Amino acid sequence: MNDPAGRHGRYALTLLLAVNLLNYIDRQALYAVFPLIKADLHLSDTALGLLGSAFMLCYMLAAPFFGRLGDRCNRSRLAAGGLLAWSLATMLSGWAASYRLLLTARSLVGVGEASFGTVSPGLVADFFPRERRGRMLSLFFLAIPVGSALGYILGGSLGQAFGWQKAFLLVGLPGLALSVPLLFLADPPRGGQAPDGRSPDEGLTRALRRFLANRTFVHATLSMAAMTFALGGLAQWVPSFLHRTFSLDVARGNTLFGMLTVVAGIVGTLAGGWLGDRLQRTSAAGYLHVSAAGFLIGAPMAALAILSSSLPLCLGAIFAAELFLFLNTGPLNTVLVNVVAPNRRSLGFAINIFAIHALGDAISPAIIGALSDAWGLTAALLVTPLAVLVAAGFAFLAGRFVAKDQRAAEG
Secondary structure, three states: OOOOOOHHHHHHHHHHHHHHHHHHHHHHHHHHOHHHHHHHHOOOHHHHHHHHHHHHHHHHHHHHHHHHHHOOOOHHHHHHHHHHHHHHHHHHHHOOOOHHHHHHHHHHHHHHHHHHHHHHHHHHHOOOOHHHHHHHHHHHOOHHHHHHHHHHHHHHHHHHHHOHHHHHHHHHOHHHHHHHHHHOOOOOOOOOOOOOOOOOOOOHHHHHHHHHOOHHHHHHHHHHHHHHHHHHHHHHHHHHHHHHHHOOOHHHHHHHHHHHHHHHHHHHHHHHHHHHHHHHOOOOOHHHHHHHHHHHHHHHHHHHHHHOOOHHHHHHHHHHHHHHHHHHHHHHHHHHHHHOOHHHHHHHHHHHHHHHHHOOOOOHHHHHHHHHHHHOHHHHHOHHHHHHHHHHHHHHHHOOOHHHHHHHHHO
């Protein structure tokens, strides 16, 4: 491949972005139909929260396995297999007639998505030079707000019109078609490869020690974990919050939340990538400072949204909070790419995925659900702005070590 940042790179980015959109559509559609599932299966908030936690638990447990494979095998084929698996599991959710079967199906979705999630950021990065990665990864991660918004809108609208089971069947179908071109996508060369083109053969314990010694990687991961705790809890419970607090039906509440998410997410994600690339020219910690600033501004906005008794004020604060929180998406992931050697990136993202979900949204939905049963949903959601402030602190700490760790990764 003579021009990795040329036409083939743009095609690869477009395809991977489309798959990542489906990743978040299939993930978030569950939360859009929470009120319907709760009423149909007669579930408590704790049981609802466990549906999201089961997905994340399986996602994070499967990630290290796929990370090791991703540094040794064809990444495109691994990603295609994951897409096929999670699409079928999403459709299986539509056939679930009991809570136990639905819990199993959502767990399988997590396994499939782990395959794609561990290899895709490094795959995107290897199609483009380092000075463009912030913007390219920001474009790739536009799937988070756009896919999440589509998941809420499609899940809520389809669920309201046809029932939650058919909603899962319909959103799972497109992944079956996209798995074919992804299967045949070229896997670009990885910089710093061993002579045989694979990751160096080292034990998992030694590899983990290497990552723990990378202080930027550790602090950036902890920052992402705190952010994921907050955003995972908000993503799962805000539609129910709007339904209970302002009496919005499932379709309207999810459409409003989805529209706010897609606009704020696109603007915030693109702005974060542009600002990060710009500040990075003058400071090795530019990406991290953009992320930390977004967290510091977004936290009080999230608190205002939760505490507001006015629907317009609540929606305005949600928009502002999401706008600033999404600034970190491209920059923090670019930091991870830049401080990890190219032939260890899949494992690095696998470890990152395991940590951020183990400490983040694998536990926050169930914790918020349990707190909601005890104190009410509004009080329970107030743990999320506190977690965002923790994320800001770790982002600032990571900035102290990033220059040294980036030089080590390049060497």
